[in-house]
Amino acid sequence: MSTPRPARDRILDAYEELLINEGPRGATLDAVVTRAEVSKGGLLYHFKNKEAMAGALIEKLRELAAADLQTMREDPEGPSRYLVRGSVYVGSDLDRALIGVVRLAQASDPVASDLLKDIHRSWFDLVQQEVGDPVISRAIMLLADGLYYNEGLPGGWPQDHRNDRSRSVPELLEVVDLLKSHAQQTSA
Amino acid sequence: MSTPRPARDRILDAYEELLINEGPRGATLDAVVTRAEVSKGGLLYHFKNKEAMAGALIEKLRELAAADLQTMREDPEGPSRYLVRGSVYVGSDLDRALIGVVRLAQASDPVASDLLKDIHRSWFDLVQQEVGDPVISRAIMLLADGLYYNEGLPGGWPQDHRNDRSRSVPELLEVVDLLKSHAQQTSA
DNA sequence: GTCTATACGGAGATAGAC
DNA sequence: GTCTATCTCCGTATAGAC
Numbered sequence: 001m002s003t004p005r006p007a008r009d010r011i012l013d014a015y016e017e018l019l020i021n022e023g024p025r026g027a028t029l030d031a032v033v034t035r036a037e038v039s040k041g042g043l044l045y046h047f048k049n050k051e052a053m054a055g056a057l058i059e060k061l062r063e064l065a066a067a068d069l070q071t072m073r074e075d076p077e078g079p080s081r082y083l084v085r086g087s088v089y090v091g092s093d094l095d096r097a098l099i100g101v102v103r104l105a106q107a108s109d110p111v112a113s114d115l116l117k118d119i120h121r122s123w124f125d126l127v128q129q130e131v132g133d134p135v136i137s138r139a140i141m142l143l144a145d146g147l148y149y150n151e152g153l154p155g156g157w158p159q160d161h162r163n164d165r166s167r168s169v170p171e172l173l174e175v176v177d178l179l180k181s182h183a184q185q186t187s188a
Numbered sequence: 189m190s191t192p193r194p195a196r197d198r199i200l201d202a203y204e205e206l207l208i209n210e211g212p213r214g215a216t217l218d219a220v221v222t223r224a225e226v227s228k229g230g231l232l233y234h235f236k237n238k239e240a241m242a243g244a245l246i247e248k249l250r251e252l253a254a255a256d257l258q259t260m261r262e263d264p265e266g267p268s269r270y271l272v273r274g275s276v277y278v279g280s281d282l283d284r285a286l287i288g289v290v291r292l293a294q295a296s297d298p299v300a301s302d303l304l305k306d307i308h309r310s311w312f313d314l315v316q317q318e319v320g321d322p323v324i325s326r327a328i329m330l331l332a333d334g335l336y337y338n339e340g341l342p343g344g345w346p347q348d349h350r351n352d353r354s355r356s357v358p359e360l361l362e363v364v365d366l367l368k369s370h371a372q373q374t375s376a
Numbered sequence: 377g378t379c380t381a382t383a384c385g386g387a388g389a390t391a392g393a394c
Numbered sequence: 395g396t397c398t399a400t401c402t403c404c405g406t407a408t409a410g411a412c
Contacts (some may be wrong), residue, residue: 038379039378040407041381050407107211146331172330175327182366228388231396
């Protein structure tokens, strides 16, 4: 007998999922309500309106991202490799919240955009601390961004399945190492 | 006395612009109609419905992309550098159509996704012909993708204005050259 | 804490006048 | 070829019952 998942959590998960798969347009209250198996009134008890629901998702991402940043700082492989590794969508809580909020940002939600900006900047700062050279750091960031968009966003680009995700990551990590070592040579 | 721009063109331009700036959600018939300065009936004379309007934009992109691919093939700097150069949004016809269609794909339009897939694959094929190594080719593609998303999509990621676009491109082209030269060493 | 009923507006689309 | 008028549906939100 597992306790049924609280309605509030079911609602937020459903909203997140719909944002990812259908986009902001598809993430209507009706759709959320159906997916979460609550009534419209039930939803609106937990979240005053749609904006409040988006706000809750954004807050959730803020917390998950802060925790992840700490992990990134402490990762023995270093921030660059951690970042690229983490830029393939595997459906973790962080992945889902992140892509959901990206969708909101794409729909011109300024709070969502601001948070993403913060997160992205934190990543960049860590990478640059490790790598030194800002141009190489930027190239690594772009590589990770491309990866995220390529594979994580349904319809963002083609998900080109010739390149099997799991196989291609170690190869990309070698490219990252190549770039890092070049940055060291330059600074020396 | 310049002849007024035909209504059909004005409509398509307005739709494109709204897709880019407001997303599919904001690109309503009402909004298009206002921006293009036609009536709703006028719009629906030229395009039977919203889907037809999207279809026209997709066709427009198909033609622009085909022409661009030819240019890419013939560019003396080679496909890789051409691609990265072209991956900063400068508001060309191709840029605008491309981002517009990306938005449609994000809203789960399968025709839009398919076309983007084709375009992306064509780019990859040219890059790989030039570079040889598939992993390096992929890294270059990802770099270009990241660039496009970073700078081209309002809200996609942060547009981090610390990195001035125009200044950063030549630096990134050097990274591309670095990757290319590494691919040659590997194959030798 | 969750439900039903309902008001309200916005968006897509049709019919037909000019 | 472009306009106005109008219909319908869907999505958000409120009120109030259980």
